Amino acid sequence: MIDRARETLKSTFGFADFRGRQEEVVARVLDRRSTLAVMPTGAGKSLCYQLPAIMLEGTCVVVSPLIALMHDQLRAARANGIRAATLTSADADWRETLDAFRAGQLDLLYVAPERASQQGFRDLLNSAPIALFAIDEAHCVSEWGHDFRPDYRQLRPMMAAFPDVPRLALTATADAHTRADILNQLGIPEEGMVVAGFDRPNIRYAIGPRDSLTRQLQALLASEPGPGIVYAPTRAATERLSESLATPGREVRAYHAGLPPEVRAANQAAFVASENMVMVATVAFGMGIDKPDVRFVAHAGLPKSIEAYYQETGRAGRDGDPAQAHLFWGADDFARARMRVAEVEPQRQAGERTRLDALGALVETAGCRRAVLLRHFGEDPPETCGNCDNCCDPPKSVDATVVAQKYLSAVARTRQTYGAGYVEGILTGQRSDRAEKNGHDTLSVFGIVEGEEAQLLKPVRRALMVRGALLPTEHGGMMFGSEARGYLKGESELHLVVPPKKQGRRGRSGRD
Ligand code: ADP
Ligand code: ZN
Secondary structure (H helix, E strand, O other): OHHHHHHHHHHHHOOOOOOOOHHHHHHHHHOOOOEEEEOOOOOOHHHHHHHHHHHOOOEEEEEOOOHHHHHHHHHHHHHOOOOEEEEOOOOOOHHHHHHHHHOOOOOEEEEOHHHHOOHHHHHHHHOOOEEEEEEOOHHHHOOOOOOOOHHHHHHHHHHHOOOOOOEEEEEOOOOHHHHHHHHHHHOOOHHHEEEOOOOOOOEEEEEEEOOOHHHHHHHHHHHOOOOEEEEOOOHHHHHHHHHHHOEOOEOEEEEOOOOOHHHHHHHHHHHHHOOOOEEEEOOOOOOOOOOOOOOEEEEOOOOOOHHHHHHHHOOOOOOOOOEEEEEEEOHHHHHHHHHHHOOOOHHHHHHHHHHHHHHHHHHHOOOOHHHHHHHHOOOOOOOOOOOEHHHHOOOEEEEOHHHHHHHHHHHHHOOOOOOHHHHHHHHOOOOOHHHHHOOHHHOOOOOOOOOHHHHOHHHHHHHHHHOOOEEEOOOOOEEEOOOHHHHHOOOOOOEEEEOOOOOOOOOHHHOO
16 A cells, blocks of 8 residues: 555655655555654645545545635645645635535545534535545644644544544644643544654754843844844834844845735745845744745744744754754743733643743753753754754853842842842842832841852843742832742752853953
8 A cells, every 4th residue: 555655656746755754644544543643844744644635535624724824735735636625714616615525526625623613514524425534733622732722622523423534633833741632632542643853953053041132133144144034022023123133235124914914925025035134023924934045043032832932943944054043032031921821711821831941941951952842842862962052062050049049038038029130239239328228238138149149140030030930020020939939948959051151352361
């Protein structure tokens, strides 16, 4: 059977051979065994159901969440001579589609998940030969995933009426938790999971605190002349940054959902055609854009999750040539994200917290970034990759537990109301009218941080915020988060990563 599949691969798709784990997935599906395929974007997931759809008797029903993506897929499938159709509100040819479907003359039928819950659709399925259910973007079925869609929960009851029809779930973004949930929610056995390699060896990852964003980005643009994407957290930020980054000879444009459609389309087309343009965009930009020579992706703020980070950085270097991924993060990104966690429905908070902790571990690690990413996706990578900031320039790790304790004591003694500047002033013993008026110059923590320790205050504050030990108050102050006690009681340790010292003009000789 798999030999016949290889022939179809050549004759219909024009490919010499399977790629990665495609063969395994296709073989399982042809064997009518339900499968979850976890493969990174660009690995060739569509082929995993399109090929069996051609070979098997009956139609492969494909559930796909976005009408725009469905129509792209439809065009591509038809171009390969595959008999495919969509059933969406945007289609005018329903009657022909239904006739062909019932007559068993369709290889592929694309539908949106909303349709799955409709009785009329379930009746329709009963009147046609079904070969396979393919569930694209299957992480949408899980509340652990980053894109939960309640309609996906209707798929299982729909498919349950066809116990003999195999199911193929596909996703690019699933941590261990989400995967287990997909198997469970869609009724796929554990042995049916096939995970393909996530590594993108040509992407160099670099992650660091954001201290002067515009200057940091200017330096990146200066070192990297090719096309690039800068992801900014808000629409306003994309416009502000695109203005401040433009230089003669280097076009920088903004892209976000609030721009008029014709401006968006023009900017996107210009970017795709350009050899050195920088697009400053919200995450709305990038999906479905085919530009293999993007040389860098920079994040000006914290991405939503490791999955989102992987997907967004994955838009760099699709051509296989060297590319860079830079993340500039701030402690306030974490602080704000932790505040938002408190606002989501209670049953989702644990998942959101896990997601943030994973991001915290990625930005704070002294080890290989790639290893952290790949382990997150369930792989067992080598300890070092030789192509990330920490591997190329190993940072030092210092024990900052004592400074963290002093910091939190000062926040406590000043009654969890003041901001970082004030608290750090107390710790370093800076006399001020305000401190005197509050009587804080007589506190035991006044001036207890001296010399080298003072250099650690800012990174310690950042780390405590990342870890949820410090939270911002509404009035610009700081208060304890749930993790603060562990440090004060001596149960938690804080090890900080110190970037390697730049050997600049004021190198070693400058210190005395
Ligand atoms: P995904 O859905 O996993 O992001 P696609 O299904 O869109 O990926 O496929 C990505 C690209 O890889 C497409 O251009 C597709 O034609 C190509 N492709 C898929 N399988 C193979 C193969 N076996 N050999 C060569 N190219 C392939
Ligand atoms: Zn590395």
